[in-house]
Amino acid sequence: MKRDYSKFLPPAGSSEIPKRETSPLERLGWRPFFSQQTDVDAAADAPPVRVAEVHRTGLRVLGENLDTLIPPGPDATVGDWLLYDPQKPSNSKVLERRSVFERRAPGSDRKRQLIAANVDTVFIVSSCNKDFNIARLERYVALAFEAEVTPVILLTKADLCDDPHAYVKAASTISNRVLVEVLNALSEDPIAKLAPWCKSGQTVAFLGSSGVGKSTLVNALLQEGVADTAAIREDDSKGRHTTTRRQLHFTPNGCAVLDTPGMRELQLTDVEAGIADVFADIVALARRCRFSDCRHETEPGCAIQGALERSEIDPDRLARWKKLAAEERFNASTLAERKTVDKSLRKMINAIQRKNRK
Numbered sequence: 406m407k408r409d410y411s412k413f414l415p416p417a418g419s420s421e422i423p424k425r426e427t428s429p430l431e432r433l434g435w436r437p438f439f440s441q442q443t444d445v446d447a448a449a450d451a452p453p454v455r456v457a458e459v460h461r462t463g464l465r466v467l468g469e470n471l472d473t474l475i476p477p478g479p480d481a482t483v484g485d486w487l488l489y490d491p492q493k494p495s496n497s498k499v500l501e502r503r504s505v506f507e508r509r510a511p512g513s514d515r516k517r518q519l520i521a522a523n524v525d526t527v528f529i530v531s532s533c534n535k536d537f538n539i540a541r542l543e544r545y546v547a548l549a550f551e552a553e554v555t556p557v558i559l560l561t562k563a564d565l566c567d568d569p570h571a572y573v574k575a576a577s578t579i580s581n582r583v584l585v586e587v588l589n590a591l592s593e594d595p596i597a598k599l600a601p602w603c604k605s606g607q608t609v610a611f612l613g614s615s616g617v618g619k620s621t622l623v624n625a626l627l628q629e630g631v632a633d634t635a636a637i638r639e640d641d642s643k644g645r646h647t648t649t650r651r652q653l654h655f656t657p658n659g660c661a662v663l664d665t666p667g668m669r670e671l672q673l674t675d676v677e678a679g680i681a682d683v684f685a686d687i688v689a690l691a692r693r694c695r696f697s698d699c700r701h702e703t704e705p706g707c708a709i710q711g712a713l714e715r716s717e718i719d720p721d722r723l724a725r726w727k728k729l730a731a732e733e734r735f736n737a738s739t740l741a742e743r744k745t746v747d748k749s750l751r752k753m754i755n756a757i758q759r760k761n762r763k
């Protein structure tokens with residue numbers, strides 16, 4: 406017997422959705438953006454499900470009265486929505502994403518690595534100790550801006566430092582579009598301060614290095630100990646990986662909360678717009694340089710060098726912009742080269758296979 410999915414789709418011929426009780430799919434994050442990619446008949450045969458966990462053996466997906474593990478096949482990440490094929494689950498279709506976080510895979514591999522999809526707000530977590538790193542925070546914010554996801558910087562462990570205001574001031578210089586919140590992860594702060602972003606049907610993610618309190622914050626929002634936690638090393642304030650995989654949890658009010666492992670390396674790629682948003686003032690100056698290919702070093706008519714001489718911009722911040730922009734160009738170009746090589750290799754393999762069949 407086929408389920409009736411019409412209540413999860415917009416009424417025919419109407420742009421208004423009548424008021425009703427929130428459906429199970431909506432509590433998982435389902436919304437009109439996704440429903441417009443299917444219809445009632447298609448949803449009956451291939452019901453929508455959301456990826457809650459990614460394992461080596463497959464994907465754990467959740468739907469209406471459905472919680473199952475499907476084998477590898479769909480190129481999906483945590484937070485993705487699929488149209489579940491019950492006859493051949495590995496053929497389940499990934500729906501278009503509202504947002505996606507990705508990075509260049511760590512190490513020498515030049516592939517992209519999906520981090521999360523369909524996130525509304527990303528909480529970028531850092532501690533008020535030796536873990537605090539303005540350059541790392543700028544990377545996370547650029548990643549969020551590129552994905553068109555709202556970034557919020559959370560500063561934890563303020564009670565363990567002498568001057569938390571210094572950390573707040575430094576974090577606030579990153580962008581006037583990013584709020585900075587100070588909280589104690591072990592208190593009632595997370596529920597109260599994060600409530601505006603953690604509403605029913607919303608998806609929030611915690612990003613940051615190990616030991617900053619991401620899992621503690623997840624537990625605080627869920628009001629139960631679902632995520633493992635561990636103490637940091639006192640000598641360098643670095644933490645151990647307590648979260649080993651990305652996983653969606655759901656609060657009692659229906660907010661999806663994504664906990665992620667700490668990332669020691671965040672290589673950016675295809676985030677040119679995000680970097681430009683973080684360093685909007687410097688990018689605006691660069692457009693005023695006399696030469697379009699200005700390297701902003703010793704060229705005549707360089708607006709950025711002029712601003713430096715007038716002490717209008719921070720030289721350290723300029724250096725970080727140059728480094729990020731150069732890294733992004735390199736990673737984007739090497740990934741494009743890899744795509745070309747992979748395409749040529751596939752063509753060669755196909756040609757050999759055709760020849761062998763003759």
